[in-house]
Amino acid sequence: MTCNPNWQEITSELLPGQTPKDRHDLIARVLRLKVETFMYLVDTQNIYGIKRCHVYTIECRKIRPDQIDSIISAELPDPNEDPALFGTITKHMIHGPCGQLNPRSPFMKDGQCTKHYPRTYLNKGKDKAVVGLANRHRNDEITRYQIAKYISTNEGVWRMLQFPIHDHFPAVEQLQVHLEKYQRTLFNVENAPDRSIYTVHPKNTECYLLRLLLLHVRGPTSFADLRRVDDTVFNTYAEACRERGLLADVRHWHLALTEATVTDRPYKIGEICAIMLHMCEISYPLRLWEQHKEAMAQDFLRTLRRRANDDTLSYTDAIFNRALLCIENKLLSFPGGKPLSDYHLPSPDRSSEQDDDTLPREIAAEYSYNTAELQERLTTNEGSLTQDQRHIYEELLAYVA
Incomplete structure (x- = not known):
């Protein structure tokens, strides 16, 4: 809704010699009445159907309508004088038409505009930018804030009359997902508005699983109640989620590693496993390790056989420990990476981290190539x-x- 200063409700109340721009108080009161009337029609009369929610913001122009064209203008370049610029602007700086008017528009996909037009404009940031010379050692934040703060006469009157700038329904307050005994806010039935739950990254495993249960368990009365499935209270949120079938099956992770076994070297399989652990929520990581640990440790067995000149040697706990070390090192190299113990996997023994007591892992790895195979x-x-x-x-x- 855009306020029109030529509305009859405004012009009919002007005194002789006055124009609408002389009566910002009148404009504000009329607009407020029209907004209230419109919201009444939406809320009570259901002119758009039953309302589920609404949100609106009042924004005041900082210039008069008759000043706009002197400050802001837009025109296409002459296609005859500069056809290249004309083509660039019409191709990259103009959107539409799309939708039903032009279903073959390049912006259309599956019947929808990929640029999400038409857009709903709600609000914007600061209305002013200040550029000037100043002492770089003097940082007066208060002055900078006051300089950037500007309220027009329209907005000033609106605020003086204590009309709301913004309104929305329902009154929703986001709540952080927290573990038991880590509550930061207190509220009761009388003062609690409708609330929504923050999203949680899967890397924050416990909170992520807790949020998953909050979205699927109706009417829980305690944290233990969230972990209850039928008559059984499970010890962890992960167990409760698995019992409810809320976590992805381990089979597609198994298939991914099986496929990697055919096409990639063993150390690459370990890296893929590390990426899965870090980025995804794997239901049974220990089962996945047990199924594919030989494929991930094959390089170390091959190196051991070559050094011992004995092809009968088989996998040992020490060999699997080296594979676990590589996976954990990869995990710890990620931002926010966690050790294997956080994924309920065996913690590697780092006393055997190096192939040789005198060589770092990176240098020792350069000596572990199969020279006969490379020569062939x-x-x-x-x-x-x-x-x-x-x-x-x-x-x-x-x-x-």
Whole structure:
């Protein structure tokens, strides 16, 4: 709704010689009455159907309507004088038409505008920007705030009359999801408005699972009640979620690692597992480890067999420990990464973190290549190099020789 200063309710109350811009009080009162009437029609008369919610904001222009064209203007460049600029602006700076008027618009997908037009305009930020020279050692935040604060005469009268700038229904207050005995707010039935629940990142596992239960358990009276399924109270939120079937099945994680086993090297499989643990909510991580630990530890077994010159050697706890170390190191390299123990997986023994007591892991890894296998690949593929590839290959050999 846009206030029109030429509304009859305004012009009929002007004194001789007055114009609407001389009576901001009159404009504010008439607009307020029209807003109240409109909301009455929406709330009580259901002119748009039964209302579930509403939100509106009052915004006042900082300039008079007759001043707008002198400050803001927009026009397309002449297509004859500058066809390239004309084409760029009409292609990238003008939206529409779309929707039913132009269903073949490039912005349309599945019958909807991908740019989400038409948009609902609610509010904006500060109305003024200040640029000037100042002492860089003097930071007067109060002055800067006051300079950027501007209230027009329209808005000033609106506020003096104590009319609301913003209104919404229902009165919703977001609540943080917290674990038991970590409540930060207190409220009762009399003073509690409708409340919504904050989203929780899956990495915050306990709170994420708690929120999952809050969304699916009706009328819980305690944290223990949230963990109750039928007549059984489970010890953890994860167990309660699994029993209710709220967590994804482990099968698709198993299939992903099985596919990686066919196409990737063992250390890559461990990295994929680390990414799954860090980014996803895996229901049974221990089961996943038990199913794929040999594929993740295969490099270490191969290295051990080569060093011992014994192909009969099999997997040991020490070999699996090395695989766990690699997974945990990858996890800890992520922002906010957690150790394996946080995922209910075995904690690796870091006393055996290095292949050699004198070599760091990164250097020891460079010594663990299968030179016989690499030589065989070289012999097989060297003859298929193109002329450019051979030139680069020979230059590299000469450089490292």
